[in-house]
Amino acid sequence: MTDSAASFDIDVRQGVLKLAPRGDWRARFLGGLDDPLRDFADDSVGRDLVIDMAAVERLDTVGAMMLQRTMHSCTSRTSTSEFLNASEAQAALLKQVESHLDPCHVEPLHGNIVVVLIDRLGRGVADAYFASLEVMSFIGLTLSTAWRVLFNPKKMRWTSTVYHMEEAGLNAMPIVGLMSFLIGAVVAFMGAKILRMFNADIFTVELVGISVLREFGVLLSAILIAGRSGSAFTAQIGSMKIREEIDAMRVLGLDPMEVLVLPRVIALVIMLPILALVASVLGVIGGGLVAAMAMDISPALFVSRFQETIVINHFWAGLIKAPFFAFVIAIIGCFQGMEVEGSAESLGQRTTLSVVQALFLVILIDAFFAMFYLEIDF
Amino acid sequence: MTDAGGDGKHVIEVEGLKTQFGDFVVHEDLDLNVERGEILGVVGGSGTGKSVLMRAIIGLKRPSAGAVRIFGEDYYQASDKDREAIEERWGVLFQGGALFSSLTVAQNVMAPLKEHLNLPEELVRDIAALKISMSGLPEEAGAKYPSELSGGMKKRAGLARALALDPEIVFLDEPTAGLDPIGAAKFDELIVNLKESLGLTVFMVTHDLDTLHATCDRVAVLAEKRVMACGPLEEVRKTDHPWIQEYFSGPRGRAALAHKASEGMS
Ligand SMILES: Nc1ncnc2c1ncn2[C@@H]1O[C@H](COP(=O)(O)OP(=O)(O)OP(=O)(O)O)[C@@H](O)[C@H]1O
Ligand SMILES: [Mg+2]
Numbered sequence: 001m002t003d004s005a006a007s008f009d010i011d012v013r014q015g016v017l018k019l020a021p022r023g024d025w026r027a028r029f030l031g032g033l034d035d036p037l038r039d040f041a042d043d044s045v046g047r048d049l050v051i052d053m054a055a056v057e058r059l060d061t062v063g064a065m066m067l068q069r070t071m072h073s074c075t076s077r078t079s080t081s082e083f084l085n086a087s088e089a090q091a092a093l094l095k096q097v098e099s100h101l102d103p104c105h106v107e108p109l110h111g112n113i114v115v116v117l118i119d120r121l122g123r124g125v126a127d128a129y130f131a132s133l134e135v136m137s138f139i140g141l142t143l144s145t146a147w148r149v150l151f152n153p154k155k156m157r158w159t160s161t162v163y164h165m166e167e168a169g170l171n172a173m174p175i176v177g178l179m180s181f182l183i184g185a186v187v188a189f190m191g192a193k194i195l196r197m198f199n200a201d202i203f204t205v206e207l208v209g210i211s212v213l214r215e216f217g218v219l220l221s222a223i224l225i226a227g228r229s230g231s232a233f234t235a236q237i238g239s240m241k242i243r244e245e246i247d248a249m250r251v252l253g254l255d256p257m258e259v260l261v262l263p264r265v266i267a268l269v270i271m272l273p274i275l276a277l278v279a280s281v282l283g284v285i286g287g288g289l290v291a292a293m294a295m296d297i298s299p300a301l302f303v304s305r306f307q308e309t310i311v312i313n314h315f316w317a318g319l320i321k322a323p324f325f326a327f328v329i330a331i332i333g334c335f336q337g338m339e340v341e342g343s344a345e346s347l348g349q350r351t352t353l354s355v356v357q358a359l360f361l362v363i364l365i366d367a368f369f370a371m372f373y374l375e376i377d378f
Numbered sequence: 379m380t381d382a383g384g385d386g387k388h389v390i391e392v393e394g395l396k397t398q399f400g401d402f403v404v405h406e407d408l409d410l411n412v413e414r415g416e417i418l419g420v421v422g423g424s425g426t427g428k429s430v431l432m433r434a435i436i437g438l439k440r441p442s443a444g445a446v447r448i449f450g451e452d453y454y455q456a457s458d459k460d461r462e463a464i465e466e467r468w469g470v471l472f473q474g475g476a477l478f479s480s481l482t483v484a485q486n487v488m489a490p491l492k493e494h495l496n497l498p499e500e501l502v503r504d505i506a507a508l509k510i511s512m513s514g515l516p517e518e519a520g521a522k523y524p525s526e527l528s529g530g531m532k533k534r535a536g537l538a539r540a541l542a543l544d545p546e547i548v549f550l551d552e553p554t555a556g557l558d559p560i561g562a563a564k565f566d567e568l569i570v571n572l573k574e575s576l577g578l579t580v581f582m583v584t585h586d587l588d589t590l591h592a593t594c595d596r597v598a599v600l601a602e603k604r605v606m607a608c609g610p611l612e613e614v615r616k617t618d619h620p621w622i623q624e625y626f627s628g629p630r631g632r633a634a635l636a637h638k639a640s641e642g643m644s
Contacts, residue, residue: 027495027505027544034501060544060576062501065508092575100511104520106484106503242479242525342525343479 005029022055025063041073049074054085064093138335145257160263168229169271180279184286208287209310217280218318222325226358230333234354237337238347265330272326332358394444406603417580422600428583469540473551475532477524483535484520513538529556550582566592587634
């Protein structure tokens with residue numbers, strides 16, 4: 001298939017321009033003719049033009065459009081311009097496209113690039129402000145829904161809640177446990193190496209115990225759940241939003257907060273502490289195992305030292321944070337899902353945003369807790 | 379428009395087709411031919427497998443038995459290159475429109491043009507504008523995203539995309555569902571027009587009796603997993619099958635017929 005399948009000739013007879021297209025005038029062969037034809041049209045504005053179709057073997061809408069376009073931009077309407085020798089089908093096609101020659105916009109209008117950039121910056125700041133307000137109001141809405149459901153327990157969606165507990169909690173247990181186990185081991189290794197220099201091997205127990213119980217167990221679980229379930233919540237709710245399922249729920253008198261959001265929030269708030277507990281236990285076991293293998297701290301010694309030095313406060317200090325993390329992750333996941341609009345692209349953006357924001361907030365809250373504990377000496 | 383491939387008369391041949399989802403058989407031993415340059419209407423009750431038949435023909439639902447030949451070639455056996463050649467020669471309008479949600483309408487129409495043809499950008503834009511206008515959409519619809527369109531406009535935008543490459547066959551799944559009656563009538567007119575000026579072959583799933591009367595050269599009725607009747611409307615109407623009788627002789631069927639008759643007289 002060559003580009004030369006289509007061509008055109010021009011000649012002038014008694015002051016009338018004559019354009020004679022020839023060959024196969026279908027879209028695929030016309031790429032090279034677009035510019036020449038436009039130039040020709042620009043040069044001959046206002047002149048009389050006849051187009052002789054005799055040598056055109058095939059024509060499709062694109063060919064017809066290009067010829068009609070040329071015809072229209074050349075001629076003043078009242079002239080003798082016309083198509084000659086067009087077969088019946090060609091004439092029909094030419095007529096068909098004639099009334100559809102106006103260009104249309106491909107994208108929504110963009111203005112000046114500087115203006116657009118400033119505009120975007122402004123919008124970004126304003127959006128961040130309004131989004132934070134909206135998250136607040138979403139939290140309020142969730143809490144008031146929870147309050148209402150509390151007094152009308154029949155409205156509680158148990159099936160859905162239990163499903164999400166399994167999906168987001170139970171199914172995440174192996175990976176959370178494994179990660180925590182490995183982190184516990186890594187911490188113990190670090191401790192072993194550095195503490196040995198001071199001949200203080202035994203403090204590895206404290207190192208592992210305190211860091212895993214207070215921070216790593218719960219933080220790791222939260223990070224994993226944010227990546228695993230927060231994003232899933234956004235995607236689930238977002239795709240329902242795109243297909244108007246949320247709107248359908250509303251008009252059927254089902255409250256999406258009750259049906260979709262509350263079960264997810266409750267499921268995570270219940271499951272994350274359990275996950276954090278499992279993570280803490282496995283983290284300590286991982287540390288203990290390394291202590292036994294790489295150092296001379298036998299399991300029995302590890303356990304007795306652990307009991308002596310690690311007060312229960314460390315455990316509670318970690319676990320108390322879990323429901324807060326869970327709440328934030330679930331709220332952000334659902335909120336971003338509800339914010340999805342129209343396109344698949346928006347769904348992707350919101351899912352990313354949901355994970356990033358949830359992680360950010362989890363770390364932020366963790367920092368607040370650390371300061372708080374420091375102040376109250378917990 | 380006779381290109382290489384296809385033995386002239388039949389552009390689509392379906393032979394002994396069987397499709398199933400798990401154990402659930404949708405079609406069994408189904409035969410259907412579509413002739414070059416005709417508009418074939420496919421009717422049948424909801425859930426009889428019209429959409430699935432269309433998907434089987436356009437290569438989206440592999441049949442568990444039987445053969446589907448398009449331009450004389452078995453799509454499921456063809457090489458990648460042949461497949462691409464076939465894909466350039468058909469256009470599809472899905473039941474739900476299936477527009478790319480992250481592209482504007484114009485970009486949707488431009489997508490197949492850019493993929494298959496090597497044309498200058500300016501021309502591609504002009505072509506998109508032409509197809510959008512031909513499908514009966516207003517000019518400003520080009521820059522809109524699918525989520526900003528009404529249901530009927532989505533249909534039209536889907537049609538514009540289906541027609542982007544000037545295909546030889548277009549598959550339309552319920553093109554007039556959700557259009558206002560005037561819009562639907564215009565749509566019918568457009569299809570007939572295109573068929574006549576472009577030599578288009580049309581495979582159209584429809585529930586719309588007026589469309590059937592206004593456009594279709596032949597009608598195929600899907601029931602009991604097979605094509606129960608296939609032929610010109612007049613013949614099919616006479617078939618002795620309870621569903622067919624009810625379909626064409628029910629109040630809507632008679633209304634459409636009366637309308638057609640009154641049009642014929644004036
Ligand atoms: N992906 C799928 N998985 C399982 N079954 C399916 C699937 N798609 C369709 N079916 C079944 O195949 C049958 C035919 O479906 P199809 O969509 O072709 O119906 P239709 O004739 O187009 O109906 P309508 O007129 O309502 O569009 C239905 O019974 C449907 O349940
Ligand atoms: Mg269908």
